[in-house]
Amino acid sequence: MTDTHDTVAAMVAALSRHEAWRYTKLSPLVAALGAEWWQPADQVADSHTPAPEFDAIPLDGTCDLPAISRQRQATPEGGHDAPFTAQLNRLFARQTTAIRLTDGSHPEQPLLLIQRADGGACYHRHTLEIGAQSAVTLIELFDSGRSEAALCSSHLQITLQPGARLTHYRIQQQAASHHHLGSLQIEQQRDSHYRLHAIELGGGLSRLDLTIHLQQPGAECDLNGLFVLAGTQHADHHLTIDHAAPHCRSRAEYRTVLDGRSHGVFNGKVVVQPGAIRTDSAQHSANLLLSKRAQIDTKPELEIYNDDVQCAHGATVGQLDDEQLFYLRSRGVSEDGARTMLITAFAEAVIMGIRHDPLRQRVEQAVLSKLNNG
Template sequence: MLTNNAPQQLTGIALPSLQDEDWKYTSLSPLVAALGAAWWQQRAGTPVATPSELTLDSIRINAATASCDRALPDGVTLRPWRESDHGLFDLPPAPPLPYSAKLARALADGGICLCIADGVELEQPILITHPEATGSSARLHGIHIGAGTNATLIDHFHGVATGAGVGTSLCQIRLQANAALDHYRIQQNSASHFHLGRIEIGQHRDSRYRLFAAELGSALSRLDLVTTLLEQGAECTLNGLMVLAGRQHADHHLHINHAAPHCRSRVHYRTVADDRARVVFNGAVRVAKGANGTDSAQTNANLLLSKRAQVDTKPELEIYNDDVKCAHGATVGQLDAEQLFYLQSRGIAKAEARQLLTIAFAEALLDTVAIPELRKVIEQAIMAKLPHGA
């Protein structure tokens, strides 16, 4: 376990303000209001034993205890995170660390290091459960995927409301040559929880990283994802589905670094915001000077179910090369009145018709979930969040 000397380390880390470009639309003041000005000193409670609702056949790891429910398959090792592990995962150039990374490192009180050796084919997905706790908890995780290895990883952040809590996590992932990782990240924390997450990925030659992020829970949730396509042929697909209601706030900042030639990146995010929910999406792509033949595309579609819901979406392209293909597009809209009337005229009640059209909007992304049980859980969670009588 790491020592939690957060108060000292945090002395140079002011909370980001709205003047900070990266935090322009996300204020952490609700967090301070819920947990107090010295929120990081709130000792984390023991996570309430709520088993992850995901019952699918998987190798199950508890991130809070760094333990696994069974003997790990050959080629897979698991141990608690150590300070020196940063040396394995950090990518040059050396930081100035952004806020979310500084925060996680300063507060870290545990985490796991999961390594899968070269050439391993796992039959089951690995499910890492992140049960929420009251107070402040922070984790550092390292995931190493060996050359030619194929793996599926499901991160499940979940919990029940027992009091205000904030979970901070930094997950560093390294994909060796020709490795492939399907990464599902399901955030279903309770409404009294705050979630500040960061993922840093380094991708070597011909590796493939595929993210499916479902953003469903928490009062406020932020994810910063940075992937660096280090060597040619690397590929990343970042898919995200955010469904928010009440006064929920979710913010995803993606940052794709095309550092090598002939790499490919795809981003497809869809968000549904009801009531007074607020969504922030920022998709940054940086193409380095030598990254010839870069192929990058991003789309972001947003559906507002209420007049008071709000979305801020922004692509950010920084291109230092002429030989690139970079496409981006964003839309913000409401449910289509014609479609709604069509369904009603066929005998489907308005509230149900709204649900149906909202799920239909999410379908394009749900279709990318390759595990049927997981898809079902996400779909049901979305259904449960949608208004029943509108």
């Protein structure tokens, strides 16, 4: 029983020397959660409690849309996953659920994947294939059924076949006592389009390794991130966008709002391969620190191996603007009200991009209640 725990402890110890884990330390987590947490497990039962406010197609056992095929299979052993989060998930998730949306389908309702942690360790492992020329929205919700300490490990590998379009909303709203280790791998074929809105609101420690492979010409991705953290929360997104083919386009826009002693980490790495001419890439990280003890580590990175590219990156870190605060207060808005207005306005830039009304309202509400209580 201690074997796997030792394996994980050794892996985590090795990570501590790894640049990608410089700002996020897992050793305390591994030590705190104890040996019984780090064991292979059956995938937690699919959640059958879709959020009632969504008119959505649940991707659990109840899914009966003919365009969707769904299979649960044993996770193949011995494969190699690059980021530690994916590796850990393979080690422990005994099953993988493989979902495919058939070619040329355009479901009106979004697909819904609820990944719930209920205390203990939960391992979710999915593959999702979007068939050629299909277009769909995926809502992925991470929440908590109970408030006891829990670890949620999630791995989702998405393949977009030629001409496929996916809008992906990934909302992490776990309880503060829950920890989240996520891995998201996107494989994009010719002329496919992937748009992500990743929102980090909950959890104690949360990490996402996001890898995008723009494998064939004309693929595009548009990544939007928002962290709203307070207390001692820690959230870390590591992005790698691999431009492996010509004429691909990538965008990443991340915003963080950090209060209390929270810590945000953003690392966005864009790699442009030698053959990937006419690459168009831009990323930006904007960060709002609300307290003196909040911390952000933001690092956009570029690795470019040809000359025919347009790449831009930038980062800003700031506090609420005193002039703006005074302007609002001089119009009769209270100091707290003015702060909330400005913070909300900053976050809205990402939230407004959520084109699914009930989900956008849910996120807006969650952000507001967090600002008012924290």
